[in-house]
Amino acid sequence: MKPQDPPTLITSTVLEAVDKDENQTTGLPWLATWNSVYALVLGCFAVWVGLLYVLSIVFL
């Protein structure tokens, strides 16, 4: 028999566990933390916008 949804609560324990997940390493070379991955993603976004802007003005 499948038990009913476990009465899991979002307790401080769960929130702490989520924070611990947050601190897990990425396993990527040169990008050890998730913040560095996010910075790279936002950096890529800035590069795309820059390249698109250059394309817009070069062939105007």
Added chain:
Amino acid sequence: MSTLDFVILIGTMVGIAVYGVWRTRGRRNLSTYLKGDQTLQWAGIGISVMATQASAITFISTPGQGYESGLGFVQNYFGMPLALVLISAVFLPMYRRLGVYTAYEFLGRRFNAQTRILGAALFLLQRGMAAGITIYAPAIILSTVLGWRLDLTIILSGLVVIFYTVLGGSEAVSLTQKYQMAVIFFGMITAFIILLVKLPVNLTDALTVAGGYQKLEAVDFSLDIHKRYTFWSGLLGGFFLSLSYFGTDQSQVQRYISGASLRESRLGLMFNAVLKIPMQFFILLLGALVFVFYQFEQPPVFFNETTWKPGVRETAGEQLGSVEQQYAAIHQEKRSLIYAWLKAKNTGDHRAEMEIRSQAIAALERSHAVREEGKAALLAADPAIRTNDSDYVFITFVLHYLPHGMIGLLIAVFFAAALSSKAAELNALGSTTTVDFYRHIVKKEATDAHYVTASKWFTFFWGLIALAFALFANLVENLIQAINIVGSIFYGVVLALFITAFFLRWVGGKAIFWAALAAQALVFLLYFSLSISYLWYNLIGCAVCVLFSLILQSVFRSENTLKKEFPSA
């Protein structure tokens, strides 16, 4: 289409579907049916998320958008990387830690059972109504152009997607999406290469022509709110739209929570955060280059030729015949001017280049005027005709200029895109109905096999609903807009539920539930009493719901507001 095209089209579509079912046969466990076997790596998740978002319209209509308006539409995706970073950092760890099947199950754990049911009901209502569109929209275009029966096109493509989604569940959806995206990428890149080969000028000259006709203006930093696409509207509007779509819509949440680990799911989202903008740019550029191609090759006056040709033959023959002659004459003149323009540019004669370019632009404006004259004549002959033909630009190019075999592959691209997004939607509708309603309310104690069977039936049911909507879609005038209006009316409140859940941790279930109901009622009231763009209801619904929840929370002080612990669902 030749026999070879049909073999490639049917072989690709049916082959992928059968392979998906065969590989996932025998799944009798609810977790594996709804979330797969949780071995999906980041690339698989990334492709699945991308395939769910990219519908057939992305590959049929977006090149048409590039042809008509240039690259500016890419700015609509500028808010997406930021939203995906936020989801990866805040939403995803919570979903995975709680092991939820649906995003709405999280609302139950965070707030209470009523809020969970409200969130799930709003999703089913909105997504269920839109269910037919992902089949109908490409079917109407393809059946018109290829001369197929619309109802049969809808039924056959609908049955294929129902077949493998019902039998294989989430894993089959992810697996088939991988191969469907491979077909899509291969087909679009090959079409791009063929287009470059067929262009009578080199890429630099082609970009010069596109730029001269303002088709390469990709980024606009102006603060003019009347402009349709700007950097700022894309960043702000795109951020909220992406946050609600990727963070709270079960058709997306189900894709990325099925990863092997939090790391894989996060990297899958980051894959999209990095690649979505260049992908959309590439599709729009394809459209802009098709525009350049048609500056050298005579384009049809009206790209929906199945509407134009009967008009020429029957209703407005004389007038449309004259329009065709004028259009062809202007095209010849324009083509000569463009060759002269490029010659002046390549010999470094800047003054002549600017002068001839102005003449070429003036010639294009005259050809636009003649085209409008033709559309007006069509409309006068039959007021029911739709004069927007941009959806037919790319398919017309494919059918007229691609070799046999490639035509079949490109039609397979459009169908693969339709099936991949439809499958994820059906999967999400079936999962939400099973987990948030059936298992939560109707039958709380049953075996896994029972829930898997129930989930299959619910998925099948939503598949039939989607087919019915698609078959009767033409009875509703401007259906896509109607669906967008419905979406905008509900999306704001759904987003507010999640924003409050994640960021306003002191707000309790009672406050947010009543705030959501009140905000939704207010949005309905405003919709029927104001005449503002429906997109504003996303923002109004979200802001009002959050504000009401804060006010009500201060009223319901007796509730435990510290939220160290939340009531169970």
